[in-house]
Amino acid sequence: MIEAMNKLIALDRERTLLSHIGALLGWDQETYLPEAGLDERAEHLALMEGLAHEKAVKPEIGELLATLEGEKDLSTQEKAYLRVSRREYNKETKLPASLVSEMARQTSLSQAAWVQAKKNNDFKCFAPHLSTMIKLNLEKASALNPDAPCYDVLLDLYEIGSKEKAIAEVFAVMKRDLVEILEAIRSRPQSNDSFLRRRVSAAAQSKMSEYFMAAVGFDKRRGRLDTAAHPFTTTLGGDDIRITTRYVEDYFPSSVFSTIHEAGHAMYEMGLDVGPDFSGTRLADAASMAIHESQSRMWENIIGRSLQFWKAHYGKTVPMAEGSLDGVELEDFYKGVNRVEASLIRTESDEVSYGLHVILRFELESALIKGSLAVKDLPAAWNDAMRQTLGVEVPDDRRGCLQDIHWSMGSFGYFPSYALGNLYAAQFWAAMKEQIPTLEGSIAAGDCSPALDWLKDKVHREAAALLPSELVQKATGSSLDPSHFTAYLRKKYSAIYGF
Amino acid sequence: MIEAMNKLIALDRERTLLSHIGALLGWDQETYLPEAGLDERAEHLALMEGLAHEKAVKPEIGELLATLEGEKDLSTQEKAYLRVSRREYNKETKLPASLVSEMARQTSLSQAAWVQAKKNNDFKCFAPHLSTMIKLNLEKASALNPDAPCYDVLLDLYEIGSKEKAIAEVFAVMKRDLVEILEAIRSRPQSNDSFLRRRVSAAAQSKMSEYFMAAVGFDKRRGRLDTAAHPFTTTLGGDDIRITTRYVEDYFPSSVFSTIHEAGHAMYEMGLDVGPDFSGTRLADAASMAIHESQSRMWENIIGRSLQFWKAHYGKTVPMAEGSLDGVELEDFYKGVNRVEASLIRTESDEVSYGLHVILRFELESALIKGSLAVKDLPAAWNDAMRQTLGVEVPDDRRGCLQDIHWSMGSFGYFPSYALGNLYAAQFWAAMKEQIPTLEGSIAAGDCSPALDWLKDKVHREAAALLPSELVQKATGSSLDPSHFTAYLRKKYSAIYGF
Numbered sequence: 001m002i003e004a005m006n007k008l009i010a011l012d013r014e015r016t017l018l019s020h021i022g023a024l025l026g027w028d029q030e031t032y033l034p035e036a037g038l039d040e041r042a043e044h045l046a047l048m049e050g051l052a053h054e055k056a057v058k059p060e061i062g063e064l065l066a067t068l069e070g071e072k073d074l075s076t077q078e079k080a081y082l083r084v085s086r087r088e089y090n091k092e093t094k095l096p097a098s099l100v101s102e103m104a105r106q107t108s109l110s111q112a113a114w115v116q117a118k119k120n121n122d123f124k125c126f127a128p129h130l131s132t133m134i135k136l137n138l139e140k141a142s143a144l145n146p147d148a149p150c151y152d153v154l155l156d157l158y159e160i161g162s163k164e165k166a167i168a169e170v171f172a173v174m175k176r177d178l179v180e181i182l183e184a185i186r187s188r189p190q191s192n193d194s195f196l197r198r199r200v201s202a203a204a205q206s207k208m209s210e211y212f213m214a215a216v217g218f219d220k221r222r223g224r225l226d227t228a229a230h231p232f233t234t235t236l237g238g239d240d241i242r243i244t245t246r247y248v249e250d251y252f253p254s255s256v257f258s259t260i261h262e263a264g265h266a267m268y269e270m271g272l273d274v275g276p277d278f279s280g281t282r283l284a285d286a287a288s289m290a291i292h293e294s295q296s297r298m299w300e301n302i303i304g305r306s307l308q309f310w311k312a313h314y315g316k317t318v319p320m321a322e323g324s325l326d327g328v329e330l331e332d333f334y335k336g337v338n339r340v341e342a343s344l345i346r347t348e349s350d351e352v353s354y355g356l357h358v359i360l361r362f363e364l365e366s367a368l369i370k371g372s373l374a375v376k377d378l379p380a381a382w383n384d385a386m387r388q389t390l391g392v393e394v395p396d397d398r399r400g401c402l403q404d405i406h407w408s409m410g411s412f413g414y415f416p417s418y419a420l421g422n423l424y425a426a427q428f429w430a431a432m433k434e435q436i437p438t439l440e441g442s443i444a445a446g447d448c449s450p451a452l453d454w455l456k457d458k459v460h461r462e463a464a465a466l467l468p469s470e471l472v473q474k475a476t477g478s479s480l481d482p483s484h485f486t487a488y489l490r491k492k493y494s495a496i497y498g499f
Numbered sequence: 500m501i502e503a504m505n506k507l508i509a510l511d512r513e514r515t516l517l518s519h520i521g522a523l524l525g526w527d528q529e530t531y532l533p534e535a536g537l538d539e540r541a542e543h544l545a546l547m548e549g550l551a552h553e554k555a556v557k558p559e560i561g562e563l564l565a566t567l568e569g570e571k572d573l574s575t576q577e578k579a580y581l582r583v584s585r586r587e588y589n590k591e592t593k594l595p596a597s598l599v600s601e602m603a604r605q606t607s608l609s610q611a612a613w614v615q616a617k618k619n620n621d622f623k624c625f626a627p628h629l630s631t632m633i634k635l636n637l638e639k640a641s642a643l644n645p646d647a648p649c650y651d652v653l654l655d656l657y658e659i660g661s662k663e664k665a666i667a668e669v670f671a672v673m674k675r676d677l678v679e680i681l682e683a684i685r686s687r688p689q690s691n692d693s694f695l696r697r698r699v700s701a702a703a704q705s706k707m708s709e710y711f712m713a714a715v716g717f718d719k720r721r722g723r724l725d726t727a728a729h730p731f732t733t734t735l736g737g738d739d740i741r742i743t744t745r746y747v748e749d750y751f752p753s754s755v756f757s758t759i760h761e762a763g764h765a766m767y768e769m770g771l772d773v774g775p776d777f778s779g780t781r782l783a784d785a786a787s788m789a790i791h792e793s794q795s796r797m798w799e800n801i802i803g804r805s806l807q808f809w810k811a812h813y814g815k816t817v818p819m820a821e822g823s824l825d826g827v828e829l830e831d832f833y834k835g836v837n838r839v840e841a842s843l844i845r846t847e848s849d850e851v852s853y854g855l856h857v858i859l860r861f862e863l864e865s866a867l868i869k870g871s872l873a874v875k876d877l878p879a880a881w882n883d884a885m886r887q888t889l890g891v892e893v894p895d896d897r898r899g900c901l902q903d904i905h906w907s908m909g910s911f912g913y914f915p916s917y918a919l920g921n922l923y924a925a926q927f928w929a930a931m932k933e934q935i936p937t938l939e940g941s942i943a944a945g946d947c948s949p950a951l952d953w954l955k956d957k958v959h960r961e962a963a964a965l966l967p968s969e970l971v972q973k974a975t976g977s978s979l980d981p982s983h984f985t986a987y988l989r990k991k992y993s994a995i996y997g998f
Contacts, residue, residue: 037739
């Protein structure tokens with residue numbers, strides 16, 4: 001038994017090494033790759049993906065799993081490891097090779113078409129590709145689990161164990177509350193944030209980013225910051241987790257908060273410490289996309305945009321901002337970086353309206369997958385939903401249903417994770433505050449370590465051993481409850497906007 | 500036949516992709532890897548090396564080679580490809596796995612012991628490891644070719660087709676001439692180079708390096724410059740060749756010339772253009788270590804330290820040098836960067852004495868391999884040779900026989916390449932000047948492209964198709980002749996030192 005377990009772990013670790021090497025190839029592509037190196041890099045990535053897949057689907061793994069699953073004398077950790085391994089092995093082996101290669105081919109065509117369609121504001125050109133991606137996702141879902149509703153199977157790929165019905169119930173409450181808060185804010189005078197548009201050089205912003213990484217507790221021995229067109233976090237090794245940011249010279253908060261956001265993701269990856277027996281295995285993976293997002297949102301928004309946090313750091317920020325914050329009071333800065341205003345683009349939206357952008361996508365993609373919404377009707381449905389929930393008129397598809405890359409990549413079921421992340425974060429935050437009465441005082445004194453330590457202990461080190469629903473129950477004592485998030489928003493924004 | 504050739508090429512290309520991925524792992528380790536990521540990186544490298552080796556020794560390759568070698572209807576390029584492939588396949592398959600793994604193990608121990616020995620100036624602690632490395636190299640040589648003298652077999656690993664006897668003859672002439680030139684310089688007043696020791700910031704030196712890369716013709720679309728503790732060039736893809744440099748703040752010429760040196764290596768790699776049929780195969784490799792070195796030395800020394808070159812670029816350099824060159828005349832700058840002075844350390848030595856450092860190592864390593872010099876007697880032999888050829892007293896082994904890493908890594912037969920590189924470069928230069936009468940005028944006008952074009956045409960695009968001896972014959976019309984190098988030195992340094 002011990003021998004079979006060791007064999008399984010060794011195979012798993014080799015697969016992890018290959019995937020870390022793949023991550024280096026990807027990181028380098030986004031940061032330093034010379035222009036002409038791109039074509040061959042695609043071959044490197046395909047080769048490594050192929051090697052990692054070969055390792056992941058070895059029949060030997062299936063045999064080892066079958067043997068070990070029959071064992072009775074297993075520790076809790078061993079059981080969890082077998083559960084995770086079985087799940088991933090099934091996922092990797094159940095898809096027919098023909099479907100996998102057809103998806104790869106169509107995804108590449110679809111993404112290229114989306115880039116053009118977005119550029120030319122031409123939904124019609126993208127529509128046939130979107131139909132193909134939906135069709136392939138239906139095939140994928142029934143290959144993975146022919147007995148479950150397709151959208152549930154797709155959701156499960158990102159938020160393990162989740163079902164559309166449960167998410168829809170949670171989102172209904174959330175939607176109602178967010179619309180209400182947004183309306184309350186609309187009735188009040190808007191905050192001024194013009195001082196945030198003053199020029200701050202990339203060099204100064206880079207110093208700020210390094211400062212804030214350290215401030216939230218990012219371990220620079222185990223990672224680093226570089227620049228990329230789109231900020232991301234990537235794991236190149238158990239002790240090598242890298243983040244990127246970008247410097248917008250006429251809006252420096254963009255880099256500050258994206259750095260803190262990515263640092264939140266990275267600190268989660270750094271905290272996936274399952275001990276030496278299972279390090280480097282699938283057990284040391286994240287619990288889910290939404291739990292990952294809860295960590296980035298916790299640091300970016302709940303802590304990073306709090307008044308306490310800026311009480312500690314505003315005095316250090318002003319001298320780094322090349323004069324752009326001279327004469328700006330802490331209170332005004334705080335209100336400026338928390339300005340709420342319904343707008344067109346999800347990725348640029350504020351903490352309140354963000355959730356509504358996501359719910360809209362959840363509702364539309366679920367309808368697309370079920371067939372109750374035809375691809376050709378997507379733009380009109382999108383624009384209607386934007387008008388109804390956010391009160392915003394969509395001027396063109398480029399800033400409407402063509403704005404996100406996800407569907408063009410065939411990622412259906414992914415969007416809900418973003419909003420679930422906010423809900424988990426707020427629920428963790430409520431539990432953390434209750435358990436550590438001095439928490440906000442520490443943050444205001446410049447010490448974020450009590451928050452990080454709590455997250456490490458209650459969330460990070462559980463890694464993939466628990467389902468997201470089990471994790472939130474264990475860490476907070478109750479199941480997912482969206483009221484923590486809306487209560488948090490109500491308290492924060494009623495103080496800012498005075499409603 | 501076509502099918503067998505295509506199959507061989509496909510296998511070869513996959514091996515190349517793996518080796519390029521390994522190169523990225525190595526590049527990243529020297530440039531950006533976070534401190535704590537080092538341990539896992541060693542595992543990544545070992546894994547990729549294993550995979551590349553697996554690909555390289557596939558019995559299928561042996562079968563394909565045997566089939567194709569029996570064919571009569573082969574093009575010149577196909578014949579060359581089979582020759583190169585056979586040579587590499589034999590090299591990779593002839594070593595018993597037990598010897599390969601023992602060498603890997605002992606090399607790692609030996610290198611660690613060398614680091615300590617150098618630090619503590621303690622040759623005795625390193626001596627047993629050096630004996631082991633010699634013993635393993637003897638085993639390696641007889642596994643590769645039991646019928647040839649061991650040192651010839653080792654030389655052949657770096658300078659294909661070379662023999663100790665021929666090198667010794669060439670080096671004898673070179674040694675006599677270098678000693679003579681060095682003595683002539685010693686009899687004359689020394690140049691002043693104190694202005695080169697003035698502080699220039701790393702940021703300013705980085706701008707200079709980018710300027711000089713472009714000036715010599717480095718294509719930044721196909722490569723980039725970063726910083727590392729020890730400058731190097733590495734090929735991460737056919738169109739992704741990267742160089743590194745380091746910034747010594749109180750001696751900026753160090754980065755300028757190391758950047759030009761590495762750019763010379765990189766431009767060679769960029770020029771290994773064997774056409775689409777054999778791109779990405781072993782035919783697109785360098786001809787040899789010494790040919791590689793001839794390209795870096797050509798750009799660093801023959802062109803990069805020439806008066807013509809600085810006529811074009813000194814005016815642009817002064818404003819980049821943060822005031823350190825204000826009031827310094829071109830002539831004095833030129834003499835400063837060409838100051839000759841026998842000294843202890845090979846890597847810091849000038850163009851004239853460099854060859855003597857290498858010849859000394861050649862003579863000693865050949866004696867060590869033959870057993871005519873005992874390991875315990877190495878320090879004394881080293882110090883005697885330094886006294887006799889360079890007129891320098893060695894104060895300790897750290898600055899004597901422990902200075903270089905090569906022997907600790909088991910690289911015997913490598914050193915001669917460095918000096919052969921100088922000889923090839925000077926011979927190429929003489930031919931180039933004869934064929935392009937306007938060459939030096941172009942360089943003085945800031946246009947290095949005639950030189951680069953000549954090198955691309957006569958040297959680079961031959962890639963691995965010719966042996967170094969064939970390449971020099973074809974490019975220059977005669978076999979290797981050390982008198983080009985010493986004539987070049989005599990002309991240059993008699994003008995500088997007035998002898």
